[in-house]
Amino acid sequence: MNAQIQRAVMACKISLSLLGLLWGWATGQGWLGLVAAVAIFCFSGLFILLGLLVLRRVNRGAPHLPTRALLGAWWREWSAFERVFSWQQPFATQRYPDYLPATCRERGVLLVHGFTCNRGLWNGWxxxxxxxxxxxxxxxxxxxxxxxDAYAEQIEAGVQALLRLGGPPPVIVAHSMGGLAVRAWLRRYGDGPGGAPRLAHVMTLGSPHQGTLMARFSPARNARQMRIGNAWLAELARSEAPELRALFSCYFSYFDQVVCPVRTAVLTGAREIEVPHSGHMGLLDHPRAFADLQQWLAEKKP
Structure with missing residues (x-):
């Protein structure tokens, strides 16, 4: 469904741009039509830049964001956003099928996307x-x-598929809302038979563990569950055992324009890793997270 929605958005963007060009040609103001077409295509970049500028006020007490670093983060974030939402998710979601070799006994990885995304988000990974x-x-x-909560069954199916290979418990990597979905899965399916561990570690990249201000702008049910101070988040936190939180590594950035204020991306009792100068989508491209994943994959079977 997400891929269909994003293909429709791309079709609207292209159509509006063409209409702008046609309007400029019909009125004899071709340059103005060109400006309109470019503005439509650049709208996401302007929106991201506005979000990064607002962070200067939202993340009070955070380290100063130098203008040069902010512009660099903006360019990388806009590039990542367009790559993901204009190509990978609408048109290349099945480019890389799940890899489940029958004879492999290595530790596997479960990849969980966030709000308004799909598996195409992880094409690079x-x-x-x-x-x-x-x-x-x-x-x-x-x-x-x-x-x-409805995503718990799908995560369980993914974990079971990896465990059936016969290797050690998998590592889960989750972006944005995906981190909350993993916590909801743990609440429902966390205990394995006889208390056996069912996962090695959870890496969350920019997950709103304590909610985010940006969730106010969507009426969707899962967005409401990501609003700061809502009852669902409070109940999720009350249901968690401290030892489960120790399984998490929370990657966050002072340049994350989606999960803010910045400390909302940190789960109390979890390992905290700051990713410098990275926007929300840019967290996926930063080499630190993938390098850390290699270390968790190398952990010996208990």
Whole structure:
């Protein structure tokens, strides 16, 4: 469903740009039509830049964001956003199928996307994992705008697929809302038979563990569950055992324009890792997270 929505958005963007060009040609103001077309295509970049500028006020007490670093983060974030939402997710979501070799006994990886995304978000990660023969499953969570609790069954199916290979418990990597979906899965399915561990570690990249101000701007059910101070988040936190939180590494950035204020991306009791000068989508491209994943994959089977 997410891919269909994003293809429709791309079609609207292209249509509006063409209308702008046609309007300029019909009125004899071709330059103005060109400006309109470019503005439509650059709208996401302007929106991201506005978000980064607002962070200067939202993240009070945070380290100063130098203008040069902010502009660099903006360019990388806009590039990542356009690559993901204009190509990978609408048109290349199945480019890299799940890698589940029958004879592999290595530790696997479960990849969980966030709000308004699908498995195409992870194309770069899936390509690299496949090249190193690491088993992986990348989910597309459905329904796109339903309850986060509903995603627990899909995560469970992905974990079971990796455990059936016979290797050690998998590592889960989750972006944005995906981190909350993993916590909802742990609440429902966390205990394995006889208390056996079912996962090695959870890496969350820009996940709104304590909510985010940006969730106010969407009426979707899963967005409401990401609002700061809402009852669902409070109940999720009350249901968690401290030892489960120790399984998490929370990657956050002072340049994250989606999960803010910045400390909302940190789960109390978890490992905290700051990713410098990275926007929300840029967290996926920063080499630190993938390098850390390699270390967790190398952990010996208990």
């Amino acid at each position: 899936m390509k690299r994992l496949g090249e190193q023969s690491t088993p992986f499953v990348a989910l597309t969570l459905e329904p796109a705008f339903g309850s986060i």
